[in-house]
Amino acid sequence: MLIAPSFACNGRTYRRPSHSVVIVCIDGFDPAYLAAAQTEGLCPFLARLIDHYGRWTAASALPSFTNPNNVSLITGVAPAQHGIAGNYALDPESGMPTEMTAPEFLRAETILAAGHKTGLSVAAVTAKDKLRRLLGANLPADDFHATCLSIETAASGKHGAVDPAIQSALGAEPPHIYSAEVSLVVLRVGLALLKTRKPNLLYLSTTDYVQHRYGPDEKDAIDFMVELDGLLAEIDAYGAIMVITADHGMNAKTQADGAPDVAYLQDVLDTAMPGVGARVILPITDPYVVHHGALGACSMVYLGEADVDRVTEILLALPQVDEVLPRAVAARDLELPEDRIGDLVILATPSGVLGSSRNAHDLSALKGPLRSHGGRHEQTVPFIVNRPLEDQDQLLPLRNYDAFHVALNLLSQEASHA
Numbered sequence: 001m002l003i004a005p006s007f008a009c010n011g012r013t014y015r016r017p018s019h020s021v022v023i024v025c026i027d028g029f030d031p032a033y034l035a036a037a038q039t040e041g042l043c044p045f046l047a048r049l050i051d052h053y054g055r056w057t058a059a060s061a062l063p064s065f066t067n068p069n070n071v072s073l074i075t076g077v078a079p080a081q082h083g084i085a086g087n088y089a090l091d092p093e094s095g096m097p098t099e100m101t102a103p104e105f106l107r108a109e110t111i112l113a114a115g116h117k118t119g120l121s122v123a124a125v126t127a128k129d130k131l132r133r134l135l136g137a138n139l140p141a142d143d144f145h146a147t148c149l150s151i152e153t154a155a156s157g158k159h160g161a162v163d164p165a166i167q168s169a170l171g172a173e174p175p176h177i178y179s180a181e182v183s184l185v186v187l188r189v190g191l192a193l194l195k196t197r198k199p200n201l202l203y204l205s206t207t208d209y210v211q212h213r214y215g216p217d218e219k220d221a222i223d224f225m226v227e228l229d230g231l232l233a234e235i236d237a238y239g240a241i242m243v244i245t246a247d248h249g250m251n252a253k254t255q256a257d258g259a260p261d262v263a264y265l266q267d268v269l270d271t272a273m274p275g276v277g278a279r280v281i282l283p284i285t286d287p288y289v290v291h292h293g294a295l296g297a298c299s300m301v302y303l304g305e306a307d308v309d310r311v312t313e314i315l316l317a318l319p320q321v322d323e324v325l326p327r328a329v330a331a332r333d334l335e336l337p338e339d340r341i342g343d344l345v346i347l348a349t350p351s352g353v354l355g356s357s358r359n360a361h362d363l364s365a366l367k368g369p370l371r372s373h374g375g376r377h378e379q380t381v382p383f384i385v386n387r388p389l390e391d392q393d394q395l396l397p398l399r400n401y402d403a404f405h406v407a408l409n410l411l412s413q414e415a416s417h418a
Contacts, residue, residue: 044229064374068085072399090300112139127205213367266279
């Protein structure tokens with residue numbers, strides 16, 4: 001197949017790369033983790049990149065959750081266009097919460113699929129299987145030039161055998177999904193793919209176990225950053241053009257005594273307005289409840305017969321609530337798909353999280369103070385590059401989902417000298 005000099009995806013044109021392009025999404029990579037490691041002088045590679053090319057930050061998509069942002073990164077557009085505003089939404093026909101992890105829910109093409117159609121070799125590696133089908137949407141199965149796998153299932157052999165280089169990167173013992181190691185294996189498998197399949201476009205997405213479990217200054221978090229730094233340096237040494245960013249940041253969600261700072265919205269509404277049918281949906285809900293107990297900094301409220309002004313008043317009185325946005329306002333201001341969000345979108349304070357009913361959340365698996373994300377206060381993420389900009393004037397206010405645009409269209413194609 002002839003490889004076109006450029007390809008289009010969701011209203012943007014991307015030029016063909018001269019080197020492998022690697023986008024690394026470090027899940028939960030709040031700027032505080034980078035600052036803590038740099039203070040200790042323990043991430044020399046990232047420090048060199050920042051010294052050479054600048055300390056950039058970007059805004060994530062909202063809600064600042066994993067799925068909406070990974071899909072934004074892989075499509076280059078906001079949730080309003082690609083349609084994924086969380087892990088769950090309320091199905092208007094059945095009235096039931098519906099998981100939105102299948103590719104059928106996507107309303108935009110992925111950059112990987114668009115590139116592959118024009119002859120580029122593409123690959124994606126994710127830690128969590130909940131992302132695999134979305135990242136691999138419209139990529140052909142069993143195609144050497146279109147790889148999409150999750151460490152969670154590749155290590156178990158659930159989706160067939162993998163080639164020896166990938167198997168070696170996975171290691172003899174499959175990493176547990178609740179570990180730092182699973183994220184490091186994502187990068188090791190990415191390196192194996194660079195060496196064996198040489199994809200033109202490679203997307204790597206880790207998991208935020210470390211950031212949920214440890215604060216930026218804790219030893220385990222800093223040790224993780226050191227390991228990460230070394231693997232990123234290896235990707236750079238291979239000659240890849242690289243952008244390193246995140247899907248969201250992370251905050252401690254605790255009261256002064258260390259207890260979770262939670263507002264259980266369903267309990268509050270049922271007590272204040274019984275029988276009106278107001279319903280709380282938590283878009284953070286996913287199978288990985290050990291991370292966060294399904295408590296995040298964004299929730300949706302479907303009003304039923306409840307009065308919107310009264311519900312807004314009740315919720316704004318809660319100390320954990322920052323904003324209560326009507327559907328149309330949230331769709332416009334937060335760039336969300338209007339038909340897949342609640343009548344109200346609720347955003348939490350820096351220390352607050354939002355739950356449904358107290359008895360619906362099992363926090364017994366938490367191994368430390370609650371740390372979570374989802375609101376505006378977890379929206380700022382690092383944006384690190386390993387090439388200079390060809391034209392500084394082209395750089396607009398950055399969103400994390402500009403990563404492919406920056407890597408393919410704005411960075412120098414020459415070898416890195418950092």
